[in-house]
Structures are given as structure tokens and as C-alpha cells.
Amino acid sequence: MTGLARRAIADDARLIVRAGNARYGIAAARVREIVRLPRITPVPLGPPMLHGLGNVRGETLAILGPAREASAKAGRPRQLLVLEGPDRIGIAVDVVEKVERRAAGSARVRALPIDSWIGDAFPVREAAKRAAGPRQTQARQQEERLVLLHFQLGDQNLALPLEHVVEVIGVPQAIATLPGADDAVIGTMLWRDRTIGLLSPAALLGFGPGAVPSGALGGPARRVVIVTVGGHISGLLVDRLEGLLRIAPDRIDPVPPSLQLGASGSCIAAICRRENGGGLVSVLAAEHLLGEASARQLAAKSERAAVGDADRVNAVALLLLVIGNHRLALPVATVEQVVLAPGEMTRLPNAPDWLSGLAHIGGAPLVIIDQVLRLTGRATTSARRRLVIVRADDERVGFLVDEAPTILHVDRAALAPAPLPQALAGGVFGEALAIGEDGDTLLLLDPAAMMSSAEQDLVRAVADHGAVAAA
Numbered sequence: 001m002t003g004l005a006r007r008a009i010a011d012d013a014r015l016i017v018r019a020g021n022a023r024y025g026i027a028a029a030r031v032r033e034i035v036r037l038p039r040i041t042p043v044p045l046g047p048p049m050l051h052g053l054g055n056v057r058g059e060t061l062a063i064l065g066p067a068r069e070a071s072a073k074a075g076r077p078r079q080l081l082v083l084e085g086p087d088r089i090g091i092a093v094d095v096v097e098k099v100e101r102r103a104a105g106s107a108r109v110r111a112l113p114i115d116s117w118i119g120d121a122f123p124v125r126e127a128a129k130r131a132a133g134p135r136q137t138q139a140r141q142q143e144e145r146l147v148l149l150h151f152q153l154g155d156q157n158l159a160l161p162l163e164h165v166v167e168v169i170g171v172p173q174a175i176a177t178l179p180g181a182d183d184a185v186i187g188t189m190l191w192r193d194r195t196i197g198l199l200s201p202a203a204l205l206g207f208g209p210g211a212v213p214s215g216a217l218g219g220p221a222r223r224v225v226i227v228t229v230g231g232h233i234s235g236l237l238v239d240r241l242e243g244l245l246r247i248a249p250d251r252i253d254p255v256p257p258s259l260q261l262g263a264s265g266s267c268i269a270a271i272c273r274r275e276n277g278g279g280l281v282s283v284l285a286a287e288h289l290l291g292e293a294s295a296r297q298l299a300a301k302s303e304r305a306a307v308g309d310a311d312r313v314n315a316v317a318l319l320l321l322v323i324g325n326h327r328l329a330l331p332v333a334t335v336e337q338v339v340l341a342p343g344e345m346t347r348l349p350n351a352p353d354w355l356s357g358l359a360h361i362g363g364a365p366l367v368i369i370d371q372v373l374r375l376t377g378r379a380t381t382s383a384r385r386r387l388v389i390v391r392a393d394d395e396r397v398g399f400l401v402d403e404a405p406t407i408l409h410v411d412r413a414a415l416a417p418a419p420l421p422q423a424l425a426g427g428v429f430g431e432a433l434a435i436g437e438d439g440d441t442l443l444l445l446d447p448a449a450m451m452s453s454a455e456q457d458l459v460r461a462v463a464d465h466g467a468v469a470a471a
Helices: 113-122 261-265 293-301 309-313 371-376 451-468
Strands: 013-019 021-026 033-034 050-056 060-065 078-084 090-091 095-101 146-153 156-161 167-170 187-190 192-198 223-229 232-236 240-247 266-274 280-284 315-323 325-330 335-340 355-361 364-370 386-392 395-400 404-410 415-417 431-436 441-445
Touching: 013 078, 013 090, 021 156, 050 078, 050 090, 060 078, 060 113, 060 431, 078 095, 090 371, 146 232, 156 223, 187 232, 223 240, 240 404, 315 371, 315 395, 315 441, 335 451, 355 395, 364 371, 371 395, 386 404
Parallel strands: 060 090, 156 280, 192 232, 325 441, 364 395
Antiparallel strands: 013 021, 013 095, 033 078, 050 060, 078 090, 146 156, 146 240, 167 223, 167 404, 187 192, 223 232, 240 335, 266 280, 315 325, 315 404, 335 386, 355 364, 386 395, 415 431, 431 441
């Protein structure tokens, strides 16, 4: 027990704590340790007793506590009582005042209603029994498709195979230039406590010079794509991230021989034809793009990446989503495509509010669900909103989200079942990822659980109706 010598506490001892305007007592035997309250990640649709999730030394805990009083005299939670047992539950309190024998009977102290809070927050206690790892819900043919990260350089549509992408981040403020460097070298930057090179793919491809005015580096749409090739990590500055493409093999064509001239030609591995007349996208050959003299020069000045083939095998790719004030994630393996939200949708009579409508995307009718409305109670109005097309139990469905800003690759072993009741939001929260020693907690969504069985029947009926109408 942090801060208290547990073996020196008598069996009948209790902790006296303050939470809000009340003082409570709790048997010391029920408390495993007392720690500083970690950063709390709110849970969409969570009950009042569930303040959110917290990360304590890499372990994700469900944090419960009393509803906060509106009074200005009410305190703020500062400490966490980590309970004994397998349920990974912590109780947020303002302060632990003292330890006393129960016989002492401090005045105006009532029993901390832990069991009542747990009962209210966990009506069904099945979360700990779930196996870790994302559910495999996509159709088998989805696995055969090439997954690409689609971005823009100027007016050019380009893509990289997702296997080379480690992460997508915003443009860092601190970028150090390298005197005498190649035109394609923008400079160096700090990423995950290591120095890596920041390159201009536009210059590598011959679209223009690598030097970018400092004021333009951090434009609102610019992103840095962190890639790994040959054991080295580098950053590529792109103008706009468009999302994910999952392309069938028969829609990927070799580069015509007449175009395989010059440095840019060797950097293009293939041309893919997007479905439903979406135009052409050039697929970059990462090993050629980063194999020029500029990359070799940069590699000599930056650290060798610690991302090897074994690490990639054990990694799982996650698509980060912004839904209201929440940052959530979907396994990339369940995502078919990420595109701009459609401007027009066919509204359906008598449909629930969260069912935004029907649109033809990819040559077939697609049911579109506003997940922002479902998880926050308000419809998405973000200018950056995206449509994430997923396969949920072999059903193709579109989810509207506020943003889909980045992709993360994380160690599969870092995922653990979220300490949440399966009844909460219909079990849509499958796994949790603790980011950092005591940092944020990222909740993973289970696409198959994002629709109840009744809703799946409705979506299937709507899709069938749309297919008949289209015919």
C-alpha cells in the first residue's frame, strides 16, 4: 500500500477519507494501495458513478466515485484507492485523512458505499472474462486486399502500403535544419525520444523543392507520416491525409513502362483504381523513396530505429477516431475505407435519429450511422468529419465520426480487456490501451458490437431495400 505500511495496519483498521462534502470509512483490507489520481479518460454513455478509466503503472482501472457536488466548497479528487480483487477498480477520493481502529468511531463518518457504486456502474460483471485482442469481424476477402494510407501532395493522390506506416502525427513545432543537406531533407525532429529525419516526398518525387517556409510547415491539414524501411524510421511531410484505402488485387495495375523514367518513376510501385469512379492513386515504393542519397545522409545523422520485423509481427494497427470530446480507436483490420463524409444522403422515413441515411459508395448502397450522435447525444457538425466504412459481422456499414486523424501501431500485448461492464453501450468497448506509464487510456471500439441485433436487422433490411431500389 503506497504511503502506508500495510503489514503494520491492524485487521480491524479502516481508512477515513473525504469525498466531496462527506467523510467516509473503508476497511483497509479492501484497499490494495493508495496512489495519486491519474489522468481520467471519460467513457461515452457511462453511468454517473463511473468517472472514467485511469492508467496506473500500465494497468487500466475503472475509476468510480460519488457524483460531484456543485458546491464551491466541494473538493476535487486527488487520490485513488485501488481495490483488492481481480476487477481492476479504483475509488476516487479528495484525500485520505487517517487510519484508525473501527472502535474509535470518528464522528460524522459513514461507510463508503463501494458495493452500491459498483452495482450501479457494473450491472453485468462480464468484462474481465473477455479475451484480449480485437474481434475478427471482417469477411475473408477483406484480408486479401492491400491496405493503403492515402494522402495528397499538392493535387497528386498518393498512397503508401500500411505495412510501412508506423504512425501519423501533426507537424512538430521544433524542427532542426541540417546545413548542406539534400534538397529533400527538411530537417530532423524528435519522435518518441529519438531523433529522426523529416523528408519532403514532394522533392523526392521531383514535384518541387524540399524547403518549405517555416510558417507553412504546420498548416492545419499537414501531417507527418512516420514510416519504417530497412530498419530506419523517417518522417514524410504530406499536405493532407485522406484516410485508408483497402484495394482489391484486380484494381492494382503496374506502372506503364513509358512512365518508369527518372527518379519519380522508380518511386512509384503501382497505380490503383479506386472503386465507384474515385480516380487513380499512385502507390509509392517506400524502399525506393527512402533509398536515395538524402535518406542515406539522414540515416547517418539520426538514430537507427528499434522497429524490426519481429516488432511488426506483434503489432496491431489502430485507427484513431475523434467522437465528440472522446478519443477512441478501431482496429484497422476491420476498416474497409476512410473517406470524406458524403454531402448528400437519402433520409429514411421513421428511422431512428442515429441512422443518417443511405448513400451509394463503392458501387453499392451503404447504411450510414452517426456514431457521434449515438455516443454523445449530438450530431456531428465537424468540418473534418469522416466516413469510416467497416465490416461488422459481414455487414458493410458507414460510421460518421468527427475526425479520423491518425494511425497507431501498438504492441498486441499492450491491449487488455477494458474494465467495463459488457452491458455498457452494448459491449461496444472491447479493449483498452494504456499509453505511457501514467498517461491516457485509449478505448478500442468493437465494430460488431456497435450495433445491437435489432439495429443490425434494421441496417440489413435498409441495405436490401436500397439494393432493390437501385436495381
